[in-house]
Amino acid sequence: MKKKVLSLILAGTMTLGLALTGCSGGSDNGGSDSDGGSTAAEDTGSDEGGSGDGDKPYAGITLKWWAGNAENNPGTQAVMEAATEKLGMEFEVEVNPGGSEGDNIIKTRMASGDLPDFMAYNSGSKLYDLNPSRGFMDISDWDIVDKFDDAFLSSVTIDGAVYGAPQSSTQAGAVIYYKPDYEELKLEVPHTWDEFVDNCKALSDAGKTPVYFTGGETWATQVLFLGDYYNIAAANPTFADDYTEGKAKYADVAEATRSWTKYEDLVDYLNADKSAATVTDGNFAIATGEATHWFILTQQLPLILENAENPDDIGVFGVPGDDADNHGLTVWEPMSWYVNKDTENVDAIKAFFEFYYSEEALDLYFGTYGANGPSCIKGYELPESVCSAVRVDMQKYFDDGKTVPALEYQSPIKGTTCEQMTTAVGLGQMSGEEAAAMYDDDCKKSAVQLGYDWK
CATH class of the missing domain: 3.40.190.10 (Periplasmic binding protein-like II)
Structure with missing residues (x-):
């Protein structure tokens, strides 16, 4: 028998319509056009390393990332802009066309070693199908992993290696x-x-x-x-x-x-x-x-x-x-961030992720974009701007331990x-x-x- 696949993202027709805004009073017109090359922040830096500026230690670094329109949303953009202001790094996004075309692109690029610094992609069996150890970094020893709940971790863990971090909500x-x-x-x-x-x-x-x-x-x-x-x-x-x-x-x-x-x-x-x-x-x-x-x-x-x-x-x-x-x-578990195992900007990515999962950045993300369900971050409470259907009704099932993937x-x-x-x-x-x-x-x-x- 084949090794058991730990998790499976609902594929095909059930993923239609996922490029939606979250449940909040914030903007619902997010994402960039699908022609690629758009930026969450203007590209004014390079990939060669930080400037040494004590206030913005990663000034001069541009982190290239890959995602669909659903992930390149106003919440993500707001957090990236805040990270630029706080840490100095810039962000350049390439938009994934989605569906089987997007899957084939990432498989080809993974085989050729042509991956961006980090990217958003499915958790579950689609991750398993990629054979992620070929291209993604094992982040098991990163401090942020301790913040993720067990249900999410099970969807991004293969052979004991943790590859993903939650991009949004459940x-x-x-x-x-x-x-x-x-x-x-x-x-x-x-x-x-x-x-x-x-x-x-x-x-x-x-x-x-x-x-x-x-x-x-x-x-x-x-x-x-x-x-x-x-x-x-x-x-x-x-x-x-x-x-x-x-x-x-x-x-x-x-x-x-x-x-x-x-x-x-x-x-x-x-x-x-x-x-x-x-x-x-x-x-x-x-x-x-x-x-x-x-x-x-x-x-x-x-x-x-x-x-x-x-x-x-x-x-x-x-x-x-x-x-x-x-x-x-x-x-249903969210899409995940994955890090290119060959990136030269590990420290900058790690610093960005540490910021991304801070209460400040989570409040900014969910306050801007909203949520389709409770967060995968242990102990985090969604802001009041998120609708009661998520923040109260759904959250109670999570708090009571009455959920299953x-x-x-x-x-x-x-x-x-x-x-x-x-x-x-x-x-x-x-x-x-x-x-x-x-x-x-x-x-x-x-x-x-x-x-x-x-x-």
């Missing part, structure tokens, strides 16, 4: 909901799936649309299934390993099958345009109360809040399971037709049990291609 696959409907009908946040369905019935009886479904943009229909992983793992702690090895299947593990049959429970509570509605429609529907619940990645919060009358009208809770005392949240961070196996199946079950075109069995067959193809011995 996010979750969860229920985003319109709080005024709950207040009007005196509903409580549900802690079991039966309670959730009861709430949906009460909302339907009151003439409201209980759940929004975006069959017109199928990647988003996966979130109920993927976000339910906390409940699978709570009942089956070894599921990720067993699934990777082919010992556990969705059709054979009751809680895993339940992730599929939950769609059946909601068929009568969906929006009338469920087969055509898009994610943009969902953002507006939840913001205005056109619908009450939406199973979606919390990366959508800032776009929802653009249309919300009051940001505190929008809340978040984890996909409920069957244990009211163990209601948790399935979490999505399965895609713990196993490399994921079928290629997941979104088509979740859409079909959501629209009532097949049963959850049928979909679970079909998904197992689809995952077997993936496992065999990856070299795993699935029966």
Whole structure:
């Protein structure tokens, strides 16, 4: 059997739309154009070393970095400008085109030794696929690593080497909901799936649309299934390993099958345009109360809040399971910073990272750009400008220790037709049990291609 991949970033369709601003009152028009060559600060220095200025010890150094538009955002730019003012180094960014093109570029450049000083790239299995020891520095002995929580570290650690540092915040696959409907009908946040369905019935009886479904943009229909992983793992702690090895299947593990049959429970509570509605429609529907619940990645919060009358009208809770005392949240880890192992500017990068993870810089980043979930920095509290859906609702799950990384961070196996199946079950075109069995067959193809011995 192949060595277990420690983590897997959700790839393909689930990463569509990640170039969004965070949940805050700050600017939402970040990032540079995709033609590359833009700078977070004007390039007035060189790569040859610091000037020796005691006030700005790294004046004269230009750090070259590589990232997508989502990472080259107003928050990152603000921190880099502050670092230039405080430490002296300048920054020059090359913009990653994203997707498979960006993946191929980094693989080619890694093979040729043509990497910038540092870069932003996925955590998880995409990191594993790069064979990072070829090009990235092991930062295990850097002081900043002690600040990162264990869940994040597991997504950037391979063979005992730590390669990454969190570029931004976490996010979750969860229920985003319109709080005024709950207040009007005196509903409580549900802690079991039966309670959730009861709430949906009460909302339907009151003439409201209980759940929004975006069959017109199928990647988003996966979130109920993927976000339910906390409940699978709570009942089956070894599921990720067993699934990777082919010992556990969705059709054979009751809680895993339940992730599929939950769609059946909601068929009568969906929006009338469920087969055509898009994610943009969902953002507006939840913001205005056109619908009450939406199973979606919390990366959508800032776009929802653009249309919300009051940001505190929008809340978040984890996909409920069957244990009211163990209601948790399935979490996606952020993109990461990686350092070129051959850079000549290690000290400057280390100094920048030490600043980047200071409370001053974190407040600047999240106050400018916002957050899609709690920070990966232990003990750090998000600023008041971050919406309560993240700062209060999601943070409580982290504080209570009731989070788990999505399965895609713990196993490399994921079928290629997941979104088509979740859409079909959501629209009532097949049963959850049928979909679970079909998904197992689809995952077997993936496992065999990856070299795993699935029966």
